Amino acid sequence: MTLPRPLDLNPCQQCGACCAHFRVSFYWADAPDLAPQLIEKLTPHLGCMRGSNQARPRCQALSGAIGEQVACTVYAQRPSPCKEVQAGDEKCIKARAAHSLPALGLG
Numbered sequence: 001m002t003l004p005r006p007l008d009l010n011p012c013q014q015c016g017a018c019c020a021h022f023r024v025s026f027y028w029a030d031a032p033d034l035a036p037q038l039i040e041k042l043t044p045h046l047g048c049m050r051g052s053n054q055a056r057p058r059c060q061a062l063s064g065a066i067g068e069q070v071a072c073t074v075y076a077q078r079p080s081p082c083k084e085v086q087a088g089d090e091k092c093i094k095a096r097a098a099h100s101l102p103a104l105g106l107g
Contacts, residue, residue: 011104013070013071015087016066017066023057027045030079038060038061038074067099
């Protein structure tokens with residue numbers, strides 16, 4: 001039997017796998033409010049979230065422990081690639097699997 005979750009509990013706040021699996025790259029003007037120290041320059045027009053362009057990526061804006069409790073320290077200013085991943089979608093499933101986390105049962 002599965003216990004119901006509170007409606008306001010966001011599964012992403014217990015995960016963070018996508019923030020520690022994918023390179024978060026974006027057009028530099030997509031994140032004008034981000035602190036410069038959080039952006040790594042890739043090309044004259046593209047940047048990425050610092051830490052996400054490593055062999056073992058982990059966005060520096062992510063705090064907490066993957067699969068336990070996490071938070072994005074720049075959530076309100078995060079770039080569009082961060083907004084595109086949705087709990088339970090294909091990217092979420094791939095990132096969770098890479099961190100040995102089961103797929104979300106959302107439905």
